[in-house]
Amino acid sequence: MSKLSAQDIETKLLRFPDWEYFDDAIHAEFEFDNFRDCFSAMSRIAFECEALNHHPNWSNVYNVLTISLSTHDANGVTDKDFKLAEAIEAIVEPVDE
C-alpha cells in the first residue's frame, strides 16, 4: 500500500467534503445529538475498522467525534484511509434512498 501524493489526496477529497488533508493524514469532525448517538456511531465504526484491519486516531468529547486517518506503514495517506473514510461516511451520514 503506497503513500498517495498530495495532489491525489486532494482530488479524492472532492468526494469527501467532510474531510481535510493536513499533517500527512485526513481529518474529519462529526457532531451528533448526544453522547449515546456519538458512541453508537463509534461502535459501528469500530466494527468496520476490524473488518478492514485499519484503525483511526480518534477522539470524543460528549457529542463530538474527531477522526484522523493515516497509514503508519506508508507514513502518509493511502487508499486504505479512503476505504475507511468511505465506511465511516456511510455510518455517520446515511443517505435516504
Place this chain on the structure above:
Amino acid sequence: MSKLSAQDIETKLLRFPDWEYFDDAIHAEFEFDNFRDCFSAMSRIAFECEALNHHPNWSNVYNVLTISLSTHDANGVTDKDFKLAEAIEAIVEPVDE
C-alpha cells in the same frame, strides 16, 4: 459540584496511581492487547458515563486509550471526576478476588 483544590486532588490521586493531575484535569493512559480489547473497555466505560451523566475527553489509537476527566461546569476537577475514574479503574483493571 464544586472544584477541588490542587491539594485535595493530589491526596485523592494517591488511591489512583494510573492518574495524573495537570491542566485542570486528571489524565490516564491505558494499554490493551489490541483494538478489540481496547474498544470493548471503551464500550463498558461509555455505559458508566451515561449512568453517571458525566463524560470524558478521550482518544484512542489502536490498543491505547487516553482519558482526561474534568467537570466543565466547575472549570476543574470535582468528585464527579473521581467517581468516573473509579468506575473506569474497575473496568480496565479488574481485581481478581
